[in-house]
Amino acid sequence: MTTRSPIRPWDLLSLDDEIGDEDKDIRDTVRRFCDDRVRPHVATWFEQARLPIRDLARELGVLGMHLHGYGCAGTSATAYGLACHELEAADSGIRSLVSVQGSLAMFAVHRFGSEDHKRQWLPELATGRAIGCFGLTEPDHGSDPAGLRTTAKRDGADWILNGSKMWITNGSAADVAVVWARADERIRGFLVPTGTKGFSAPEITRKMSLRASVTSQLVLEDVRLPADAVLPEAEGLSGPLSCLNEARYGIVFGAPGAARECLETAIDYAIERPVFGRSLAGFQLTQAKLADMAVELGKAMLLALRLGRLKDAGRISPHQISVGKLNNVRESIAIARECRTVLAANGITLDYPVIRHAGNLESVLTYEGTSEIHQLTVGQALTGIGAFK
Missing domain, CATH: 1.10.540.10 (Acyl-CoA dehydrogenase/oxidase, N-terminal domain)
Known part of the structure; x- marks a missing residue:
């Protein structure tokens, strides 16, 4: 044969x-x-x-x-x-x-x-001569950014910012932070050079996910900014949420990349791994796992490419991005976990990328909107009824 x-x-x-x-x-x-x-x-x-x-x-x-x-x-x-x-x-x-x-x-x-x-x-x-970060999430306000407590108050022509942000990628390395704060009962965005007096960005350590990434807290203690530090075209939550949709779009494509790397590793490993006198890839249970994962990965990428076409045409909607983020991260983390089983004990070592990707995807699953938030976004699109509160 x-x-x-x-x-x-x-x-x-x-x-x-x-x-x-x-x-x-x-x-x-x-x-x-x-x-x-x-x-x-x-x-x-x-x-x-x-x-x-x-x-x-x-x-x-x-x-x-x-x-x-x-x-x-x-x-x-x-x-x-x-x-x-x-x-x-x-x-x-x-x-x-x-x-x-x-x-x-x-x-x-x-x-x-x-x-x-x-x-x-x-x-x-x-x-890359300068590094930027984005400060929206707070210690007590993640999925509900409308409740943010960071404040920006007028002092003559200046603004005074007070508050803290949490889980900020690039924060400790950044030269400028885009910080969202409540100003006169409206949410406004501010450009904060990180060398400004009263600004600090302690790094978050002891992470078990996204370890090859800089994650920080932002602390603003009477940070004084000039009047022109405010982003003039952003008022209300629509500003930061539109930025989040940009990042979510990248995740729609990105998460299946991690899944692809895991699946390719699992296939190569299964072909080369001898067990019971034959290749692990020659067993029906192994092939069933690989086939199911490949089908889900292909579907995820077809969804991503479709959303890419819509975005290039200027016709993409937030709920469509939520469909992509919800499905593609959910399926990618499932693929990473299943690939770990194909590699068995070898799957938990950093000699292979699988456990690293599986751990990282735990963060991707919750940042830029948890699965639950995206389910509610899609549900609102389908019913016309907001169920966030």
């Missing part, structure tokens, strides 16, 4: 046929970068809970890539999604760096900032 050459998970549904040549070139460039610069080191970064964030930021070349002007590349949304897919296939922490820099901090400046803000910060952030 002859055997056929294995088909890689991405090729099971001929997904490359759905991608244009320019977008594929960008994807392949990011994949090579990850192969050369990230994969050889990321297990050590994860184990040691460190990340050479400034070096990587300067080398990546994809920061704010989907934005236009001010030094940004202006690529398609699909190309940005595919870049996120490759980055997260290397590690969720690397994709988080890019998402927070480009889809949260830079998008906030690009969409809501003044012309001076854009000229000052976007070229620096796009090249």
